[in-house]
Amino acid sequence: MEEPTGWLAVVREVFMTIGILAFAFSGALLAVQKRMDVVGMAGLAVVTATGGGMMRDLLIGATPVAALVDWWMLLVALGGAALVLLLHRWLSRLDRPVLVFDAIGLGIFAVEGARKAIEHDVPPVGAAFVGMLTGIGGGVLRDALANDIPAVFRKESRLYLVPALLGASAASAAVWLGWGNWVVLAIIAGLVSAMRIASELLRWRVPSLKTEAIDIVRD
Amino acid sequence: MEEPTGWLAVVREVFMTIGILAFAFSGALLAVQKRMDVVGMAGLAVVTATGGGMMRDLLIGATPVAALVDWWMLLVALGGAALVLLLHRWLSRLDRPVLVFDAIGLGIFAVEGARKAIEHDVPPVGAAFVGMLTGIGGGVLRDALANDIPAVFRKESRLYLVPALLGASAASAAVWLGWGNWVVLAIIAGLVSAMRIASELLRWRVPSLKTEAIDIVRD
């Protein structure tokens, strides 16, 4: 299982760029809602777009982390923030495409994260966790810095962590079993994206306990 | 100073499991209080239970981090979240046992963290810091994600960081001096747990400055 080369590498980087842009949009938009300045827009865009991959590389020990070596990712994320600055009047009409782009990013990051973890000798269950975190970590960091509870944890949220975890588990198992060729991984990534989009359109949600169900306060 | 084997390893893992469960409870319970869904309960349980150990391994360079390799910890943390989901009606009556379990976790994680840091060539003062962080790091991350100021920093908090730091310092010194056999480390861990429980029962607290004592605002 090696890094892809040739047109495969190009295809992968095109999809990663789409994902990075969509993640950067969500960071820059939240920065505006939270009354941050353009430094905050750029900062939150970079954190959202590269934070998940940084967490992955830190936890598996692949340092310097990829976003520093393949620094085009940092520039794409900054480009995403610049696009929000220039195009904000039209972004509301682009809600649906941005959802699709974000879902593409979620799928490819979850699958790639699991694959990279297995290659760094992380056992399959750990690799599934790493892949999931690669997909959702940037958004969690974005929300923490914006002083929000992570969107993926909130009661009103649609499925986000769940498709990432399922896809990362499947990719992790496939690579571990030696079936992890690029066709299989691309199909898994596509299924993650499809499940994410379906969850938004069909209003899927996981259950919650009522707050009143617990009557103790622990600090 | 090697990793323990045989029944010693089993005893250690039993106590670590108790600590992981207690930490996972506190994460899952806070998730419910903060109106998160079951994904948030599972997420905050895993973060609280494994976050301190992950910080330890990242700072000392022991990667891939232990929770990915010894992935039973991730599953135990998820099990803790599941127990909260199933048993929440009875958890309020279990307040005292959970306090004791949490204190056991604090003791063993602080001591183990300091020991592991020394083994990775961290000097004793640094190792004491690492051990303390292993004990409290998961809870700090839990509170940051739940949009709270860390409980261990709050005015109304009982002693938590202080016993962890004292125990980690003692363990660090013991291992550095070559006295760090399992009997000594177990006694130190027990003292940390005892001090933590005593602090809650006897309402020990560290002092605070009054907010009015400072009259400048710095950003």
Place this chain on the structure above:
Amino acid sequence: MEEPTGWLAVVREVFMTIGILAFAFSGALLAVQKRMDVVGMAGLAVVTATGGGMMRDLLIGATPVAALVDWWMLLVALGGAALVLLLHRWLSRLDRPVLVFDAIGLGIFAVEGARKAIEHDVPPVGAAFVGMLTGIGGGVLRDALANDIPAVFRKESRLYLVPALLGASAASAAVWLGWGNWVVLAIIAGLVSAMRIASELLRWRVPSLKTEAIDIVRD
């Protein structure tokens, strides 16, 4: 490009100590404003003073991180918290000196961070990012733990990230081109400090989008 020795090393450590103290002050003062106890003051002082360097070392893979090995930094940060505890009555009159000290820290950390990243084989663009993060990372972590949006991202903030990024970029380019001797790096660090102080005195600010400019809510 080696680590400095002799009086150069002493000069560098004197300036780093000034920076660590100033960063520790800002952490301890925010802890008081946020109604934390003395544990919170010490904790936030250490996080603010050493957090940026820890992020740098984690991202470039220089572990165990410097603050654990050169543990005098942890003690200086604790000393900074102790000074706030003892001298808080007079700190309001020291607003200007503290601003200067903080600016010195920003300059030296940004430049040193970029230099260290280049030495760990990070390409120049990545190294500029690392240097910037070394300068601002501690403050971002401080604000996240204090439940604030990072000061460097806020609308009303003066320039802070921008001088750090410019200085880190210059230092990164200089070291990469082989011009990174200590005279050049010291001049760059001085310019960062000067720009930071000027931004506060002359009320420089970066622009922001109006919140009303975007009409979508994305989670």
